Amino acid sequence: xxxxxxxxxxxxxxxxxxxxxxxxxxxxxxxxxxxxxxxxxxxxxxxxxxxxxxxxxxxxxxxxxxxxxxxxxxxxxxxxxxxxxxxxxxxxxxxxxxxxxxxxxxxxxxxxxxxxxxxxxxxxxxxxxxxxxxxxxxxxxxxxxxxxxxxxxxxxxxxxxxxxxxxxxxxxxxxxxxxxxxxxxxxxxxxxxxxxxxxxxxxxxxxxxxxxxxxxxxxxxxxxxxxxxxxxxxxxxxxxxxxxxxxxxxxxxxxxxxxxxxxxxxxxxxxxxxxxxxxxxxxxxxxxxxxxxxxxxxxxxxxxxxxxxxxxxxxxxxxxxxxxxxxxxxxxxxxxxxxxxxxxxxx
Amino acid sequence: xxxxxxxxxxxxxxxxxxxxxxxxxxxxxxxxxxxxxxxxxxxxxxxxxxxxxxxxxxxxxxxxxxxxxxxxxxxxxxxxxxxxxxxxxxxxxxxxxxxxxxxxxxxxxxxxxxxxxxxxxxxxxxxxxxxxxxxxxxxxxxxxxxxxxxxxxxxxxxxxxxxxxxxxxxxxxxxxxxxxxxxxxxxxxxxxxxxxxxxxxxxxxxxxxxxxxxxxxxxxxxxxxxxxxxxxxxxxxxxxxxxxxxxxxxxxxxxxxxxxxxxxxxxxxxxxxxxxxxxxxxxxxxxxx
Numbered sequence: 001x002x003x004x005x006x007x008x009x010x011x012x013x014x015x016x017x018x019x020x021x022x023x024x025x026x027x028x029x030x031x032x033x034x035x036x037x038x039x040x041x042x043x044x045x046x047x048x049x050x051x052x053x054x055x056x057x058x059x060x061x062x063x064x065x066x067x068x069x070x071x072x073x074x075x076x077x078x079x080x081x082x083x084x085x086x087x088x089x090x091x092x093x094x095x096x097x098x099x100x101x102x103x104x105x106x107x108x109x110x111x112x113x114x115x116x117x118x119x120x121x122x123x124x125x126x127x128x129x130x131x132x133x134x135x136x137x138x139x140x141x142x143x144x145x146x147x148x149x150x151x152x153x154x155x156x157x158x159x160x161x162x163x164x165x166x167x168x169x170x171x172x173x174x175x176x177x178x179x180x181x182x183x184x185x186x187x188x189x190x191x192x193x194x195x196x197x198x199x200x201x202x203x204x205x206x207x208x209x210x211x212x213x214x215x216x217x218x219x220x221x222x223x224x225x226x227x228x229x230x231x232x233x234x235x236x237x238x239x240x241x242x243x244x245x246x247x248x249x250x251x252x253x254x255x256x257x258x259x260x261x262x263x264x265x266x267x268x269x270x271x272x273x274x275x276x277x278x279x280x281x282x283x284x285x286x287x288x289x290x291x292x293x294x295x296x297x298x299x300x301x302x303x304x305x306x307x308x309x310x311x312x313x314x315x316x317x318x319x320x321x322x323x324x325x326x327x328x329x330x331x332x333x334x335x336x337x338x339x340x341x342x343x344x345x346x347x
Numbered sequence: 348x349x350x351x352x353x354x355x356x357x358x359x360x361x362x363x364x365x366x367x368x369x370x371x372x373x374x375x376x377x378x379x380x381x382x383x384x385x386x387x388x389x390x391x392x393x394x395x396x397x398x399x400x401x402x403x404x405x406x407x408x409x410x411x412x413x414x415x416x417x418x419x420x421x422x423x424x425x426x427x428x429x430x431x432x433x434x435x436x437x438x439x440x441x442x443x444x445x446x447x448x449x450x451x452x453x454x455x456x457x458x459x460x461x462x463x464x465x466x467x468x469x470x471x472x473x474x475x476x477x478x479x480x481x482x483x484x485x486x487x488x489x490x491x492x493x494x495x496x497x498x499x500x501x502x503x504x505x506x507x508x509x510x511x512x513x514x515x516x517x518x519x520x521x522x523x524x525x526x527x528x529x530x531x532x533x534x535x536x537x538x539x540x541x542x543x544x545x546x547x548x549x550x551x552x553x554x555x556x557x558x559x560x561x562x563x564x565x566x567x568x569x570x571x572x573x574x575x576x577x578x579x580x581x582x583x584x585x586x587x588x589x590x591x592x593x594x595x596x597x598x599x600x601x602x603x604x605x606x607x608x609x610x611x612x613x614x615x616x617x618x619x620x621x622x623x624x625x626x627x628x629x630x631x632x633x634x635x636x
Contacts, residue, residue: 073440123627126440127382131577132623138570139616146609263454263567266384266447273444308455315448319441320433 084245114238362595390551423544
């Protein structure tokens, strides 16, 4: 999808790791301190909300990676999150391997599924890709409703309806059994996922994706393997989602299939579009929209249905007026504000 | 051998609803290139209006249903007139995402105004019932099948025989060329939106009669409907009609087989995925816009 009036990034410019300055390091350290501070000043309610927000930021990142970087829309990332959760639970109950190993295996297996899902994307563009991924997502929802999440039962599905009091929840590692420690683990892992995507974007795959987004035929002419890099993008997006699924499986009081209705795929796309698909901040903004804002509204006693209306208006507004999303808008506003403050200081 | 007759009849009724809505989707897509994700939500809104008027206020049935169709049509036409032109130059995906926005607005609006309880609305057609072999068929089921057939025939004739229909077919090929030939494209598009709104509202009412009034399930009825439309390659009214019926019948017949009954709702999605893959490999020019 080529959104209108978007200044396309300069493909010839080659960003790299060599440009890391002291400022980046300072920002990084400060950012880490802020991100890891909540356990010191919040209660359990907010800690769980923020944990969920971090997980959703990773899922949003996978959508924006596909849409913003490669120009492919996937309406099944939320369904893939459910698949990742299922795989993590299944492995967790079956083997009792260490938490991090389970996470990585869930990511890798979901990534393999992502490649399978990416195959149609080699032949389908735009609306048709959106449709086939939506159909796949709807299919996953139906299957999941029948299989349920593993809860320690026997057999391939690992679900037992008669097991008393057994919720589907992945065992947390010993060092992260408390909610606050688990929050820190989630934030670190999600930050690593963001870095992983960042490393891709500034290196060869990122340039290949940018070329594909601009024009597939030009990319082919320039010697970019469209097949390889499209599948790579899908695999990476699915890997991220799978790891996020594993994180979700161990958070809160367990997972149920009701948490994964098909419509959430649509909602996720809406949130990501509003947040902005051309940068990684957009994914964080999207997660805040989906998780933090409803939590605030709930505290104020306002129905989160209002939020759906706001989302709807926001999507249309984003599509028509500001295709770069809220994060870019805020950044632009702040720059303008800073400029104005500077000018008023001079006077 | 299980007697499948009751399941097939039930399936034909659901299939009729899929077909009806699918035909509306295809006509709108051909004329405006907008894949209307919100038509299920429009139908649900209309059905809630009818429910409020008939069950709460005690207005006569016919007034309630006409009001439902009026509201549904007004919403659809309003969106088409207000935002249709703004999206006209965008690609099909962006147009579709615009209607996703409408879907979310309607979904939120319905939840705020009516709450999320499940409701029932007894259609007058439900009182009629006929014994057909081992199955009992009620009027709503007959209405769904009959209406789908009538609308498909009427729309085909309309597109073939009238000036407006010819203009719509022209716009399906090229909006620009049709506009240059002096066809008032905006007016033709408005007609298509109007048609889509009427069909969406009728679908909503029929579906309420068949399965009850639940906001989310009526809204996301659009997904199997899109599956039917996709099987008609978003072009053919008759294949869409047939696909709707096939999906309905298959989905419903699978109830009879215990081993797969739980998975029956996957039917439309599997069929649509197969069709899309077939299109991708055999009609690459269509799917790689």
